[in-house]
Amino acid sequence: MTVIKISEKNKDFFDRVYQVVRLIPKGRVTSYGFIGRYLGSARSARMVGWAMNGCAKEDEAVPAHRVVNRSGVLSGKNNFATPTMMQELLEAEGIEIKDDKIVGFKDVFWDPNEELKL
DNA sequence: TAGCTGACGAAAA
């Protein structure tokens, strides 16, 4: 199992978000809310999404396509280079998308609170 | 400077 090192390295909330997102295994997804909860701010799901807004400018690529809302809907696809890119990437990882929603969402769901015990 | 918006979610009604 992977363990995130929460240290002084984690300066900002955003950086922690990026770190968690990068740890999402291929072919798995998680939600904004769970990331926020994992980071200690259960009600800052919006901030997680907002953080994704700046993920493109990060040096290291952030697999933002593996992050969806709690319903498994690709709510942020429109924020990618192309609206279809998010779905393309997910399908390339073996995740089925139906009507902008992840098929078998709970089946591919990756819970940071379960997988990343501190 | 003040107010609005936003890739969300949970609690309240």
Place this chain on the structure above:
DNA sequence: TTTTTCGCCAGCT
């Protein structure tokens, strides 16, 4: 159970 409101906090107008 479904719908509405509020909170989160940074960036933009």
